Amino acid sequence: VKSDNVELLEACKQRIDAAFEFFVKLGVEYYTFHDRDVAPELETIEETNALLDILSDYMLQKQKETGVKLLWGTANLFSHPRYANGAATNPDPLVYAQAAAQVKQAMKVTHKLGGQGYVFWGGREGYASLLNTDLRKELDHMAQFFKMAIQWKHKLGASFQFYIEPKPREPCKHQYDYDAQTVIGFLHTYGLAQDFKLNIEPNHTTLAGHQYDHDIQMAAAFDMLGSIDCNTGDELLGWDTDQFLTDERKATQVMHTLLKMGGFKTGGLNFDCKVRRESTDLEDLFIAHIGSMDTFAKGLLNAAHILSSGRLPKMVEARYAGWNQGFAQSVELGKSSFEELEKVAEKQGQPKQTSGKQELFEMVFNEELVAATRKH
Numbered sequence: 001v002k003s004d005n006v007e008l009l010e011a012c013k014q015r016i017d018a019a020f021e022f023f024v025k026l027g028v029e030y031y032t033f034h035d036r037d038v039a040p041e042l043e044t045i046e047e048t049n050a051l052l053d054i055l056s057d058y059m060l061q062k063q064k065e066t067g068v069k070l071l072w073g074t075a076n077l078f079s080h081p082r083y084a085n086g087a088a089t090n091p092d093p094l095v096y097a098q099a100a101a102q103v104k105q106a107m108k109v110t111h112k113l114g115g116q117g118y119v120f121w122g123g124r125e126g127y128a129s130l131l132n133t134d135l136r137k138e139l140d141h142m143a144q145f146f147k148m149a150i151q152w153k154h155k156l157g158a159s160f161q162f163y164i165e166p167k168p169r170e171p172c173k174h175q176y177d178y179d180a181q182t183v184i185g186f187l188h189t190y191g192l193a194q195d196f197k198l199n200i201e202p203n204h205t206t207l208a209g210h211q212y213d214h215d216i217q218m219a220a221a222f223d224m225l226g227s228i229d230c231n232t233g234d235e236l237l238g239w240d241t242d243q244f245l246t247d248e249r250k251a252t253q254v255m256h257t258l259l260k261m262g263g264f265k266t267g268g269l270n271f272d273c274k275v276r277r278e279s280t281d282l283e284d285l286f287i288a289h290i291g292s293m294d295t296f297a298k299g300l301l302n303a304a305h306i307l308s309s310g311r312l313p314k315m316v317e318a319r320y321a322g323w324n325q326g327f328a329q330s331v332e333l334g335k336s337s338f339e340e341l342e343k344v345a346e347k348q349g350q351p352k353q354t355s356g357k358q359e360l361f362e363m364v365f366n367e368e369l370v371a372a373t374r375k376h
C-alpha cells in the first residue's frame with residue numbers, strides 16, 4: 001500500500017469494524033459482501049487487488065474473532081462507468097476482460113473467506129436499445145464468461161455454490177436474467193445448469209410482473225433455488241425499492257416453499273435491503289433488520305403449521321388427483337400418445353366443469369394463519 005493510501009486503508013478497516021460490530025449485535029451467523037463494498041478501485045488492477053487482499057485478510061481475522069461466517073461474495077460489475085453497456089455482454093472485449101479480472105479476484109477472496117456461495121448479478125447485462133444490440137452475440141459471450149468462471153473455480157479448488165440473481169429491468173430496459181424461468185432456460189441452453197443455482201430476490205420477481213414468491217417457487221420446483229435476497233418492493237411504485245419485508249403472509253409463503261424442499265441446502269436469507277431515506281435514526285437499521293428477521297421467523301412457524309395441519313396441501317393434492325390413475329399415469333411416465341389420448345377423449349366425452357376454488361383456498365389460508373398464531 002502506497003503512503004497516500006494509508007488513510008484510505010484505515011477508513012476501510014473502520015468500515016469493516018463497524019460492519020462486524022453490527023453483525024455481532026444482531027446475532028447473525030452470516031454476512032455477504034461485494035468487492036467495492038470493501039475496497040474502492042484504484043489506478044491499476046495490481047493496486048486494486050493488493051488493497052482487497054489486505055482488507056480481506058482483515059475480514060478473515062474478524063470472522064475468526066467473531067465466529068461470523070461468509071454466506072457469499074460477489075463483484076460489483078455495475079457501478080463503474082466502463083460497465084454502462086454491460087460487463088460480460090459489453091460490445092467492447094476490453095471491458096469484458098476488465099470484468100473477468102475483477103471476478104477472478106472476487107472469487108479468490110470469497111474462497112479465502114470460506115464463502116459458501118458466489119453470486120452473479122448481471123446489473124448491466126441487457127440492453128437499452130435493440131437498434132444497437134446483437135442479442136445472440138451478447139448471450140454467447142455471457143455464457144463463455146460463466147464457463148471461464150467454472151474453470152477458475154476449479155483451479156482455485158473452491159467448493160462454493162455459484163448463483164445467478166434474476167432481474168428483468170433496471171438499470172437496463174431489458175436484462176437477460178429476466179426471471180427464474182428465463183435463467184433456468186439460459187443455463188440449459190448453454191450446458192451450465194449443473195454448475196449454477198439461483199439467488200432469488202422477490203423484489204425483482206414483482207418487477208418481472210410475478211407475485212412475490214413466484215420465482216422462489218419456480219426455482220424450488222426445478223431444484224434450482226440456492227439462496228434468497230429477501231427484499232420486498234412497494235407494489236404501487238413498480239421499481240426496486242429494496243425494502244425490508246414485514247408482511248407475514250408473504251414470509252409464510254416463502255417459508256412454506258423452503259420447508260417443502262427441506263430447507264436451504266446452500267444459501268440463506270440475505271437482506272439486500274436499505275431503510276427508507278426518511279428513516280434517519282441509527283436505531284432504524286436495527287429495527288429494520290430485527291423486525292424483518294422476526295417476520296420470517298413468524299412465517300416459518302406459520303408454514304410449519306400449514307404443513308403439519310395438511311389442510312392446504314391436501315386441497316392442492318386433490319386438484320391433481322386425476323393424474324394418479326389410468327391413462328393419466330401413462331402420460332406422466334411418457335408412455336402415452338396423441339392417438340391414445342384421442343381415444344380416451346372420444347370414449348369419456350366432455351369432462352365436467354371443475355372449479356378452481358380460489359376464494360376457498362384464500363379463506364383456508366387465512367384460517368391457517370389464525371390457527372398458527374394461536375399455537376405460538
Ligand SMILES: [Mn+2]
Binds near residue numbers: 121165
Ligand atoms: Mn439482490
